[in-house]
Amino acid sequence: MNHSWLKTNTFHHSEFKDIKELVEAKNRKQLTISLCLPTLNEEKTIAKEIIIMKSELMTRFPLIDEIVVVDSGSTDNTLDIAKSYGADVYEAKNILPHLGDFTGKGENLWKALHITSGDIIIYLDADIKNIHHRFAYALLGPLLMFDHIKYTKAFYDRPIATDRKKIRSTGGGRVTELIIRPLFSLFFPELTQILQPLSGEYAGYRSLLEKISFPIGYGVETSLILDIYEKWGLDVIAQVDLDRRVHRNQDTKALGKMAFAILKTFINRIEGLGKIKLDTELFHEMIQYKLTAGEYETDIYEITGDERPPIISIPEYCKKLNRQP
């Protein structure tokens, strides 16, 4: 396996600290940039993300052209707060409504392609407690400064909030180390160089993102990497060290559901690539158990593994953004 990618395509956010230089590169290349924040009940963090990005990368430096929130049906004050701080707020179900409505992060990211107009789209999770504008400008850095790089992924230390007071460092994510890394090692050893393939912060050129399909749920990060790798190769991908990201902790059961969705996406991909042949259909239910009143009860969560097709195949999209299918 060639390990050179890790050296040549890995960056640190400090390499792109000169935001003025990034703005110059953006203007020189005549690009526009959209920031998309997918949300579901993020009232505690959404304002901070919008305010800091707007202040630093719109007001101070004109690096980002629009901030868009795409929501999956929040029941808290996420939408109201996001609007009050000037983001363009959309409910996913109202975007391309005739194509149906799924709930999931991937659905939001895919629909964001329709309502944004940037040549580059940055996706940031909306639950980042220590948000800093480096999360956006560092992901843009390689895209703007290196012509061959078309997609960037974040990696970082991942302290998690363990209770109200203390935070501790976790090292790598559990699902990454227990699911993704073994699978990459088995089927795509080159991709193990991507240190945190499940990080929720990435950016890419529209010209790539519009040509790949999006699983509606947790599998979207994995599928984006696999599809970009298969279509354009590893060299168009870069990863950027963002130092530290503090987020809320997820319990093991939630991670189990995430792992289920990722496994489904992965298996679908490698089957499609002819790397394995399944003689049976996969089930759609993640079955877990919980102890209630001294008895075990099943806790079933359906994950269908639906995917949105490349958005370039949607006529409304091509018309709205003047794209050729």
Place this chain on the structure above:
Amino acid sequence: MEHILKKLPAFVDQIRQIQEVIISNIVLIGQTPAPTYHEEARTEIFLERLSDAQTDYCATNDYNIPIGIIKGSSEGSFPPIFVVAHLDTFLPADIDHNYIVRKHSISGPGILDNSLGVGVLASLPVIFKHLDLKFESDIVLAGVPQSIGKGNLQGIRHLLDTWDGPIRGAVIVEGEKLGRLNYYSEGIIRGEITCNVTATGGWEHRYKPNAIIILNKVIDEILAMELPQRPRARVIIGKINGGFKHGVIAYNARLGFEIQSDSEEMVKRMHSEIEDIVNGIGHENHVNLELNIISNLTPATLRYKHPLVKNTVLIMKALGLQPASDSGESELSIFLARKIPAVTLGVTEGKNIHLESASMKIKPMFTGIAQLIGVIMAIDSGVCDES
């Protein structure tokens, strides 16, 4: 002054237009822990924010105090105006410092004391540009470390001790409370009394003394001290801790107190009395009882009729604020002791100032900033020069 007063109400909405810059600074600075004596990270980010705002001069001095200077048009003909806020907080570094921004409020540890003050200070260069304000004097923006508690205002003392040349006037920025106007400070001695009951060695105790009970005796005697009505004086018993567990006699205990008076003589006299109490009880009970001074301040004041105070009152009233005056310690004492006219102002309203759940209101902050700018403009127009 009239022309300044007329402009102020419009400033409030204009400042609100760049709220994201101000809130970003408050959050980015406030989320960086800065316990007293460990303010390096906050120093760095404060300077970075000033630098990003293209402040004319940004650097730390030899005591690692971060300073930004906005050059004035008089090119040194007028002395500089200082605007300062203390960087340090009373909170340990390892608690969760993440802030939550809501529609009308921001919450998080240290937000009111004094992330808000420092965040506003860091935003001033951008606000001045947005309001198209220029000054004759240089505006010196200083985030001062080692201010609170055992820091004993060492940061500001050092800054002023080493500053070369006169200072035209100063404004100290504190997070809360909007309407606050401090222009005099009392004399203070802040001390700690520690009681240690040795487990071995020396005279054996017939009846083992209890450190907490000993400190209780000290408190009783302090409370029995006769304090005059004039000059005003008081002793505040502010902190106490000690002991090990419920069923074991306390071997050690600690009492924190503060003597406050507008007479330096009275502060000294009361300190001497407390020293006698401590020595007496320590001797009578065969325990190690010690009194240590953590910090002290001499009383200093501007008169109410001082033009800076009078005009600050006018500025606050022009913005619909009702000034509330009380003694203010902090950096104010150090400026006033050096005969530099200064006032302390609060920026907004909030609650739970010293709890991790502290929160501030966003809307009143814009009035608080307008008030601050009004006072800087007033000093620049010469209200301190007359004195």
